[in-house]
Amino acid sequence: MANIISDETIEYVGILAKLELSGEEKEQAKKDMGRMLDYIDQLNELDTEGVEPMSHVFPVQNVFREDVVTNGDDHEAMLANAPERREDSYIVPMTVI
Amino acid sequence: MDILQYTAAELGKKIKAGEVTVKEACEAVFARIEEKDKEFNCYITVDREGALARAAEVQKQIEAGTLTGPLAGVPVAVKDNMNTKGLRTTCASKILEDFVPSFSAEAVRNLEKAGAVIIGKTNMDEFAMGSTTETSYYGPTKNPCSPEHVPGGSSGGSAAAVAARECFYALGSDTGGSIRQPASFCGVVGMKPTYGTVSRYGLIAYGSSLDQIGPLCKDVTDCAIVLEAISSHDPKDSTSLDRTDTDFTSALVEDVQGMRIGIPRDYFGPGLDPEVREAVLAAVELLKKKGATVEEFELSLVEYAIPAYYVIACAEASSNLARFDGVKYGYRAKEFEGLHDMYKRTRAEGFGTETKRRIMLGSFVLSSGYYDAYYLKALRTKALIKQAFDKAFAKYDVIIGPAAPATAPKLGESLSDPIQMYLGDIYTVSVNLAGLPGITVPCGRDEKGLPIGMQIIGNCFEEKKLIRMAYTYECGRRKEGAEL
Numbered sequence: 001m002a003n004i005i006s007d008e009t010i011e012y013v014g015i016l017a018k019l020e021l022s023g024e025e026k027e028q029a030k031k032d033m034g035r036m037l038d039y040i041d042q043l044n045e046l047d048t049e050g051v052e053p054m055s056h057v058f059p060v061q062n063v064f065r066e067d068v069v070t071n072g073d074d075h076e077a078m079l080a081n082a083p084e085r086r087e088d089s090y091i092v093p094m095t096v097i
Numbered sequence: 098m099d100i101l102q103y104t105a106a107e108l109g110k111k112i113k114a115g116e117v118t119v120k121e122a123c124e125a126v127f128a129r130i131e132e133k134d135k136e137f138n139c140y141i142t143v144d145r146e147g148a149l150a151r152a153a154e155v156q157k158q159i160e161a162g163t164l165t166g167p168l169a170g171v172p173v174a175v176k177d178n179m180n181t182k183g184l185r186t187t188c189a190s191k192i193l194e195d196f197v198p199s200f201s202a203e204a205v206r207n208l209e210k211a212g213a214v215i216i217g218k219t220n221m222d223e224f225a226m227g228s229t230t231e232t233s234y235y236g237p238t239k240n241p242c243s244p245e246h247v248p249g250g251s252s253g254g255s256a257a258a259v260a261a262r263e264c265f266y267a268l269g270s271d272t273g274g275s276i277r278q279p280a281s282f283c284g285v286v287g288m289k290p291t292y293g294t295v296s297r298y299g300l301i302a303y304g305s306s307l308d309q310i311g312p313l314c315k316d317v318t319d320c321a322i323v324l325e326a327i328s329s330h331d332p333k334d335s336t337s338l339d340r341t342d343t344d345f346t347s348a349l350v351e352d353v354q355g356m357r358i359g360i361p362r363d364y365f366g367p368g369l370d371p372e373v374r375e376a377v378l379a380a381v382e383l384l385k386k387k388g389a390t391v392e393e394f395e396l397s398l399v400e401y402a403i404p405a406y407y408v409i410a411c412a413e414a415s416s417n418l419a420r421f422d423g424v425k426y427g428y429r430a431k432e433f434e435g436l437h438d439m440y441k442r443t444r445a446e447g448f449g450t451e452t453k454r455r456i457m458l459g460s461f462v463l464s465s466g467y468y469d470a471y472y473l474k475a476l477r478t479k480a481l482i483k484q485a486f487d488k489a490f491a492k493y494d495v496i497i498g499p500a501a502p503a504t505a506p507k508l509g510e511s512l513s514d515p516i517q518m519y520l521g522d523i524y525t526v527s528v529n530l531a532g533l534p535g536i537t538v539p540c541g542r543d544e545k546g547l548p549i550g551m552q553i554i555g556n557c558f559e560e561k562k563l564i565r566m567a568y569t570y571e572c573g574r575r576k577e578g579a580e581l
Contacts, residue, residue: 009461012464013457013460013461013464014441014457016415016460016461016463016464017415017444017453017456017457017459017460018419018422018437018440018441018444019441019444019445019448019453019456019457020438020441020442020444020445021445021453022445025453029453029454029457032454032457032458032515033457033458033461035515035516036407036458036515036516037461037471039404039516040404040407040408040471040475042400042401042404043401043404043405043408043474043475043478044474045401046398046401046477046478046481048474048477048478048480048481051477051480051481052477052480053473053476053477053479053480054476054477054479054480054483055306055476056306056336057292057306057483057531057532057557058292058293058338058532058557060293060335060336060338063335063336065332071200074199074200077197077199078199078425078426080197081195081196081197081199081425081426081427082424082425082426083423083424083426083427083428083429084429090424090425092424092436092439093433093435093436093439094435094436095435095436
């Protein structure tokens with residue numbers, strides 16, 4: 001069973017993944033993903049009827065803690081990592097015109 | 098004796114006894130790095146200034162008697178996917194080239210509380226995605242045992258730094274074998290604890306349901322000491338477990354009398370290098386002589402672990418790595434038209450090939466129409482794999498096999514065929530899927546002189562059985578006069 005990845009699929013996945021791929025990268029991605037999915041399709045040999053999907057190994061659920069601030073004011077250290085900032089704000093391209 | 102020959106535990110004792118100062122230990126490491134790291138490239142960042150300042154502070158506390166633990170004053174290297182406050186943390190990616198965290202990972206903080214001195218940040222595969230440390234933006238690390246070979250990965254820099262004596266021990270992280278496999282390739286001891294034992298707070302996430310931090314050390318004793326120091330229940334990590342049995346050093350006992358070892362036939366089948374097979378079985382023989390019982394069995398489902406792993410890990414990665422968008426930290430593309438174009442170009446320019454490949458696959462398997470067929474199918478497979486281990490651990494205390502199908506490949510041989518590279522994870526990934534602890538201990542060398550590692554796998558929460566088994570083996574090998 002061979003998976004053929006179409007141009008539309010790669011285009012769509014590129015949008016989901018937020019990656020601007022070059023023409024060459026798209027061709028490579030089509031091949032890579034097709035081969036990988038062929039390989040992953042092995043899982044279809046397994047009968048998983050009635051098996052619950054296991055996201056976590058331990059049944060730990062609803063871990064709560066008190067909503068109390070414990071950290072100090074780190075805003076300067078955090079803003080120092082901004083690619084672009086103005087005073088206490090991050091600068092981003094215009095989003096609403 | 099050369100300071101660098103000491104294990105972490107030995108150095109800690111010498112420092113406590115006043116025979117070696119913390120500064121001397123650090124200087125010895127920096128001299129070694131100066132001499133060797135141009136060739137091996139174990140480190141992305143070396144923090145000489147910070148380490149020496151910290152060394153002076155720790156020395157005072159040791160002398161004042163306020164720091165008394167076994168790791169006080171001992172220099173450590175930290176994999177570059179763990180945040181270190183004020184010290185650049187890159188994840189071996191261009192996208193985080195200038196990132197300086199405002200906080201430290203909980204595991205790092207725990208080490209600092211124990212008096213550790215951080216020497217620097219070690220090289221790795223970009224975002225821990227790889228098995229060779231060749232996908233790093235900062236160049237590959239070389240295997241100190243044989244520099245034309247890879248050190249394994251993704252914690253290749255940490256394993257190589259320990260093997261090259263460029264630190265006394267190191268922290269790594271293991272999502273699909275990233276501690277155990279490089280430990281095997283570099284001839285050091287590496288351990289991945291039960292999922293949830295070490296806090297993931299401040300570990301830059303790859304596959305959150307699989308990631309665990311663990312030690313890479315010169316011997317089993319150091320491994321138990323370090324694991325004991327970094328384990329903690331952390332309310333900042335909702336998957337962190339509240340364990341009261343983390344006194345791992347209590348398991349450093351040379352006795353495996355009556356312990357039951359299971360040997361999965363499926364771990365010794367076709368595809369396994371005969372020299373690796375022989376070395377691991379010889380190690381099992383030693384444990385048998387020490388009184389353990391050994392039995393072969395069928396684990397089953399082994400071939401399904403890799404496809405299930407790559408679906409789950411890539412799905413989680415595609416979500417976890419969405420945060421790298423050029424807004425709050427990291428690289429931002431210089432030219433773009435509007436917000437979305439900025440995101441897409443930033444990520445396209447900032448991530449390397451393997452990272453993009455995994456983000457694409459992850460985005461696909463989570464997309465509408467494919468989610469059930471791939472993602473849920475993989476989670477169901479994971480449940481079956483866990484059941485297979487549960488069945489095995491009803492009969493055996495530990496399972497023993499190789500850590501990898503072969504010894505370290507040569508540099509440049511692995512990346513061209515991703516699936517072939519992924520197959521190298523066959524003996525390690527199922528341990529992460531089932532949340533189990535696993536340890537790799539050196540058990541010999543092949544004809545080329547490359548190290549071979551034995552992997553001991555335990556049931557959840559049974560690290561102590563692993564440590565006891567590994568320690569007994571190591572004592573036995575030392576008595577035989579083998580150089581470990």
